[in-house]
Amino acid sequence: xxxxxxxxxxxxxxxxxxxxxxxxxxxxxxxxxxxxxxxxxxxxxxxxxxxxxxxxxxxxxxxxxxxxxxxxxxxxxxxxxxxxxxxxxxxxxxxxxxxxxxxxxxxxxxxxxxxxxxxxxxxxxxxxxxxxxxxxxxxxxxxxxxxxxxxxxxxxxxxxxxxxxxxxxxxxxxxxxxxxxxxxxxxxxxxxxxxxxxxxxxxxxxxxxxxxxxxxxxxxxxxxxxxxxxxxxxxxxxxxxxxxxxxxxxxxxxxxxxxxxxxxxxxxxxxxxxxxxxxxxxxxxxxxxxxxxxxx
Amino acid sequence: xxxxxxxxxxxxxxxxxxxxxxxxxxxxxxxxxxxxxxxxxxxxxxxxxxxxxxxxxxxxxxxxxxxxxxxxxxxxxxxxxxxxxxxxxxxxxxxxxxxxxxxxxxxxxxxxxxxxxxxxxxxxxxxxxxxxxxxxxxxxxxxxxxxxxxxxxxxxxxxxxxxxxxxxxxxxxxxxxxxxxxxxxxxxxxxxxxxxxxxxxxxxxxxxxxxxxxxxxxxxxxxxxxxxxxxxxxxxxxxxxxxxxxxxxxxxxxxxxxxxxxxxxxxxxxxxxxx
Numbered sequence: 001x002x003x004x005x006x007x008x009x010x011x012x013x014x015x016x017x018x019x020x021x022x023x024x025x026x027x028x029x030x031x032x033x034x035x036x037x038x039x040x041x042x043x044x045x046x047x048x049x050x051x052x053x054x055x056x057x058x059x060x061x062x063x064x065x066x067x068x069x070x071x072x073x074x075x076x077x078x079x080x081x082x083x084x085x086x087x088x089x090x091x092x093x094x095x096x097x098x099x100x101x102x103x104x105x106x107x108x109x110x111x112x113x114x115x116x117x118x119x120x121x122x123x124x125x126x127x128x129x130x131x132x133x134x135x136x137x138x139x140x141x142x143x144x145x146x147x148x149x150x151x152x153x154x155x156x157x158x159x160x161x162x163x164x165x166x167x168x169x170x171x172x173x174x175x176x177x178x179x180x181x182x183x184x185x186x187x188x189x190x191x192x193x194x195x196x197x198x199x200x201x202x203x204x205x206x207x208x209x210x211x212x213x214x215x216x217x218x219x220x221x222x223x224x225x226x227x228x229x230x231x232x233x234x235x236x237x238x239x240x241x242x243x244x245x246x247x248x249x250x251x252x253x254x255x256x257x258x259x260x261x262x263x264x265x266x267x268x269x270x271x272x273x274x275x276x277x278x279x280x281x282x283x284x285x286x287x288x289x290x291x292x293x294x295x296x
Numbered sequence: 297x298x299x300x301x302x303x304x305x306x307x308x309x310x311x312x313x314x315x316x317x318x319x320x321x322x323x324x325x326x327x328x329x330x331x332x333x334x335x336x337x338x339x340x341x342x343x344x345x346x347x348x349x350x351x352x353x354x355x356x357x358x359x360x361x362x363x364x365x366x367x368x369x370x371x372x373x374x375x376x377x378x379x380x381x382x383x384x385x386x387x388x389x390x391x392x393x394x395x396x397x398x399x400x401x402x403x404x405x406x407x408x409x410x411x412x413x414x415x416x417x418x419x420x421x422x423x424x425x426x427x428x429x430x431x432x433x434x435x436x437x438x439x440x441x442x443x444x445x446x447x448x449x450x451x452x453x454x455x456x457x458x459x460x461x462x463x464x465x466x467x468x469x470x471x472x473x474x475x476x477x478x479x480x481x482x483x484x485x486x487x488x489x490x491x492x493x494x495x496x497x498x499x500x501x502x503x504x505x506x507x508x509x510x511x512x513x514x515x516x517x518x519x520x521x522x523x524x525x526x527x528x529x530x531x532x533x534x535x536x537x538x539x540x541x542x543x544x545x546x547x548x549x550x551x552x553x554x555x556x557x558x559x560x561x562x563x564x565x566x567x568x569x570x571x
Contacts, residue, residue, distance in 0.1 A: 034423050114320055120549050
């Protein structure tokens with residue numbers, strides 16, 4: 001056996017390569033090449049309206065973007081959105097997870113219903129919210145007025161409100177994701193830990209603080225990281241449908257702006273640079289979250 | 297005393313559950329109820345909270361004007377194609393990565409892990425240019441390939457963790473019995489069937505609901521998916537046809553309602569298992 005091992009291994013490796021090759025070829029075409037090309041584009045000037053030949057300009061796109069007031073606004077919007085929506089959906093998700101972790105009747109049905117917003121298409125959810133937000137035909141203004149006497153709001157076209165409307169819709173979509181993940185985490189906590197705490201005479205707050213939270217730490221951290229990165233880099237459908245980035249760039253975020261600059265204004269190089277900046281900031285965020293979690 | 301406290305706690309608990317259910321169900325109720333109201337009632341001021349009249353007019357308009365059947369078929373073909381391509385090539389590659397080591401296999405694996413954190417927006421412009429050059433704009437294959445950007449890495453990553461759990465002994469036994477390595481792989485595939493199910497249901501969800509790539513690549517009814525088509529209704533002149541939009545939204549979401557219980561189960565499972 002030993003003597004033929006080397007040859008054997010080579011043959012085996014060939015079979016492994018054979019299996020991976022088809023997937024690798026597809027990914028090389030639709031993933032690696034486009035990603036490399038996007039980086040290259042971000043160092044180039046290439047406008048299609050009016051058409052101009054592609055030319056290498058180094059860091060000019062990046063320098064231009066960071067001195068551009070619109071881009072600064074968009075970058076701030078993305079950070080603001082991430083900073084507000086992720087904590088909201090996190091606490092809401094945690095509350096919902098603790099709720100369905102209790103002994104309630106019809107738990108399976110309730111969990112499935114509560115998970116619906118994250119399963120239906122974001123576009124459908126966004127259209128639904130756009131329709132709820134409508135000014136005079138909208139049910140939200142009507143209900144708020146009848147129940148609380150609040151004057152009708154311009155949910156989608158008031159410059160000071162529009163971003164919060166986007167956030168509310170997005171929290172509605174994503175809090176159930178947090179709920180499911182944290183609920184799965186809660187169920188993995190061994191009951192002995194609670195029993196031991198009970199024997200020691202812990203109050204329900206103490207149990208939550210000293211048993212539940214520490215046991216959830218790993219799941220919590222990954223869920224938070226995934227959602228932070230998603231909120232920063234993947235917010236497209238909801239903004240596109242509800243506000244289209246308006247009014248006056250009040251809700252424009254990095255993904256929608258990259259799309260707009262690249263494929264609506266046809267400034268391909270600048271659009272690519274926006275997407276690469278998004279990628280780099282996300283990478284910094286990941287490293288920071290991982291470092292921060294290890295430090296503790 | 298203890299009993300009243302327990303009673304109050306229970307009441308508060310169910311009150312919270314009701315509140316949560318209401319905030320999820322009310323927007324969905326409003327979407328559905330709009331779809332079966334006569335157009336005049338949809339745009340009444342103040343809005344009508346309850347359904348007073350029932351009509352299928354919006355659904356008729358949806359099929360006549362959008363045309364919804366085409367879009368639904370496109371969505372089905374694209375999701376089916378993305379799943380077939382992703383699950384077959386993805387699980388093969390996952391098996392190869394789980395069982396064999398070869399030049400670059402480590403790099404490929406770490407690429408798969410990292411790839412899931414790269415924002416999709418980085419592909420918007422290059423994929424559009426690539427597919428323009430390959431004449432894939434406004435084709436089913438064009439969208440299927442774009443969906444491979446997330447379907448393939450996810451399937452490979454998920455399936456590898458399933459294969460890693462399956463003892464090699466089964467395949468070795470098959471090999472001793474004179475099976476080819478290919479046949480031995482199918483022995484492992486059979487055992488990893490629950491994993492394949494999880495991958496199928498989650499990639500179905502992602503591909504079915506996907507909007508951004510479909511928006512970039514599709515142009516006409518030849519390939520436009522339902523999300524692109526119903527969002528396109530917002531551009532209609534004079535008045536946004538909310539009856540048609542909500543009708544389309546409801547029909548498009550029916551498969552999700554049907555599979556909801558399983559999807560919800562698998563989302564958490566894949567998340568906890570994989571990391």
